[in-house]
Amino acid sequence: MNLVPSFTLYADNRSNVPPQFVHIETISVRSRVNNWIIRPHRHPELFQILLLTRGGADMRLEGGSAQLEAPALTAIVPNAVHGYAFQTDAEGFVLSVSDAYLRDLLRAAGDQDATDAAAASSIIPLAGWGEVAVKIQAACERIAAESRRQRTGSQARIGSDLMLVFGLLAELGPDGRGTAPTDRGADALLFDRFRLLVEEHFRDQLPITAYATALATSERTLRRAVKARSGQTPLEILRQRILLEAQRDLLYSAMSVSEIAYGLGFEDQSYFSRFFANAAGQSPSRFRATHKSGWSGTVTD
Template sequence: MTARNAPSTPIWENVEAAILQSSLTQTEYVLRGGRYHLFLLLAGTATLLIGDTDTDIQAPAFVWVPQGVSSKVGIKAGTRGMVVSIPELQLGISLPSGSLGVDVRAALAAPIIRKPDLKTTARQLQILTDTIHEELYTNAPATQDIVRYNLTLLLIQIWRASATEIRHSTAIPRSIFQNFVSLVELHLTDHWTVAAYAAHIGVTKDRLTSAVQRATGRSPLAEIHRKLLQEAELQLLTSPQQISEIAYKLGFKDAAYFNRFFRKHMGLSPGQFRTKKQEQLPPKTFAAWP
């Protein structure tokens, strides 16, 4: 099997896409849990291994593997499809706004294996993944906007296809902490205050602080900073962009503020961190994705 890859330097925030084409032998993809992955099977058979559980999947079908879940996907001879890899920061940016985004984010937190009930669903997923791939491959004007727009539609389609029934978030009881985590992922680069998160959830700042401390042992602000540092580390290690560009991408007003924030929490500047850690990264291929 061969895969037509996006450029070696990803065009939009390390989102990657490839076409899976027929082969005479089986090919195995090792997913180490560093990103979210969508495998869309249009023809043939694949095998998903998560832990000790082996599942055979017959096309048409899709497999969603969330970040943090290490697994293996074996693509058998004659299989055809698409694969999209999404960093967590870009997934958060691409989620729909409001309560729908909270519902979609909750659904995408677990592995999903589905055969779409309707042929139109499989066709829509194919159109969206094809568009993302072509935009990444050609890097035409407005690529970022088109990729983000199609990722949003793609995530909604996955949520629709995975749900046994569509519910509004108001009908599903959620803890204050769960809502907080979802909102942080949606608005991490907006740099909301803790009071803004509390107001959006509909609780007092003290009640939010109590809920987050019980769940994590940290304050809401410390949890926001922890998440922001995780995204900063990911960008520094995987993006070829300059420190100032990464700072802007993460919502900082200027690189100096980003440098102070990073040094305060990590003990070294973003540039020093990148230099120290970059040599430790393994070679990056589609057959051994992060």
């Protein structure tokens, strides 16, 4: 089976990243040796931020594409399929942090807005956020310096700058339009726990009652909290997560439709095909034929 590559870092297929793992490097370090093309891949255990300070890039994120022009920022959640074709004058930083470590930091900070900002991938133009871009670049430079020195207190300083970056990410909002503070409370906490549980078990075909039981709440309370935070029902969120993984497999693997269905917990391929067609508006085979393509990348100076 030809699956989309999963890397700890690009071209590094180690897994089980160490606790408190933080890695930062310039865009050119890995891109130059790969002809400025980072082909579609994913990081199962890492949250990754890319800050583009000069130049541009063509980007692939899941099934879509985007043009990046400096200054710009991308935030990539674990397992999101992404790739870049950079211009050869591109500059900036790639900051990777263990998802478990990041969640520990966010939990300790108790900032729901920052937690929400780390829950979804985003592409954010920074043309109107010059001061924020400068602050994020300065934080990246400090993290890089502390990573090289490894002096007493380095971990605390790095953790502080990580929180600064994610606080600014929350301020920017998912599209760079800014966000207002949100009400925090039990609903937000329950919703966050539900999303984490979905990520762990979406392949298991569990009913929503099982999620409610695991969260020590009623299905009614779970539905109310999820609806209040997202405007969707728990079942809609679960189905969207299954659909996303199915689309990833169809676009970035050579698995048959039946293999994809089985891997997502469907015992009946025809049921999976009906589920996919109802959600995506076309059959799995048609979706693959319409959207799948290789990517050599187009790099312009």
